[in-house]
Amino acid sequence: MKTLIPSEITPVQLQTVMQTAVSPRPIALASTVDKDGNSNLSPFSFFNMFSTVPPVLIFSPSRRVRDNTIKHTLENVLEVPEVVIGTVNFPIVQQISLASTEYEEGVNEFIKSGLTMKDADLVQPKLIEECPVNFECKVLEVKSLGDQGGAGNLVICEVQKIHIREEYLDENGNLDQAKLDMVARLGSNWYSRNTADNLFEVPKPLVTKGIGFDLLPDEIKFSRIFTGNDLGMLANVEILPAGNYHSDENVHLGAQKLLLESKIEEAWKILIY
Numbered sequence: 001m002k003t004l005i006p007s008e009i010t011p012v013q014l015q016t017v018m019q020t021a022v023s024p025r026p027i028a029l030a031s032t033v034d035k036d037g038n039s040n041l042s043p044f045s046f047f048n049m050f051s052t053v054p055p056v057l058i059f060s061p062s063r064r065v066r067d068n069t070i071k072h073t074l075e076n077v078l079e080v081p082e083v084v085i086g087t088v089n090f091p092i093v094q095q096i097s098l099a100s101t102e103y104e105e106g107v108n109e110f111i112k113s114g115l116t117m118k119d120a121d122l123v124q125p126k127l128i129e130e131c132p133v134n135f136e137c138k139v140l141e142v143k144s145l146g147d148q149g150g151a152g153n154l155v156i157c158e159v160q161k162i163h164i165r166e167e168y169l170d171e172n173g174n175l176d177q178a179k180l181d182m183v184a185r186l187g188s189n190w191y192s193r194n195t196a197d198n199l200f201e202v203p204k205p206l207v208t209k210g211i212g213f214d215l216l217p218d219e220i221k222f223s224r225i226f227t228g229n230d231l232g233m234l235a236n237v238e239i240l241p242a243g244n245y246h247s248d249e250n251v252h253l254g255a256q257k258l259l260l261e262s263k264i265e266e267a268w269k270i271l272i273y
């Protein structure tokens with residue numbers, strides 16, 4: 001096992017290992033204004049939701065590792081504590097990357113990136129028309145995490161209004177994960193994409209109370225065939241199916257095929273005699 005102590009590696013090395021390890025990260029496209037009303041648009045992948053009621057999003061414009069300067073987005077939310085956060089999907093990924101260019105103060109990245117400004121209803125910053133979802137937010141607090149290059153600044157935002165583009169809704173009027181084609185940020189220059197064909201479902205164990213790994217029969221738990229994912233599915237049944245358990249690896253391979261298709265009950269059936 002390789003181990004690292006943060007204080008013993010350079011900030012750039014630390015940034016690389018953390019951003020590669022903590023991935024994929026969703027991307028916030030933050031639209032802000034300065035005190036004179038000039039618009040700014042920048043992407044941030046130090047971003048997530050942290051509360052549903054109240055609805056809270058947090059993103060973090062960091063102090064630059066390079067020269068410890070701060071970003072216009074941070075200056076703006078300190079001047080005008082409002083932000084529109086747009087979510088980012090594949091059709092706009094190149095434009096949001098362009099919006100991350102470090103233009104001089106006062107340059108409007110909407111214009112540079114070709115993304116479209118639209119008036120918001122409750123806050124001054126503009127909506128981003130092309131984003132699948134826009135959140136109009138008030139900034140509750142800006143929490144600085146340090147004064148050195150690389151230090152984050154948590155911009156804690158409460159959502160006031162949500163705008164969703166119709167084309168991403170399903171027939172019941174709900175957001176359709178498969179249609180969204182979300183992208184996420186990984187380490188270095190890598191991104192990942194969530195197309196319909198690479199989504200998969202894992203049934204929530206909250207609905208059932210799985211027996212757990214510890215109650216799996218040894219013939220199955222110590223099989224050389226089953227992976228952690230296979231055993232995780234087998235251990236998610238509520239009652240251990242009764243019988244004798246095959247230790248034959250060919251039978252395990254057959255069960256594994258069924259598990260790949262999420263057919264847990266059928267997998268258990270062939271594991272018992």
Ligand SMILES: Cc1cc2nc3c(=O)[nH]c(=O)nc-3n(C[C@H](O)[C@H](O)[C@H](O)COP(=O)(O)O)c2cc1C
Pocket residue numbers: 027040041042043044045046047060061062063070071072073074096097099100101102103185
């Ligand atoms: C996809 C993506 C995600 C980014 N995430 C962050 C981030 O979480 N925090 C950060 O400080 N900079 C991040 N950046 C870099 C900023 O977008 C960049 O520094 C931007 O120019 C800041 O603009 P501003 O000075 O107008 O606020 C990211 C860039 C890209 C392309």
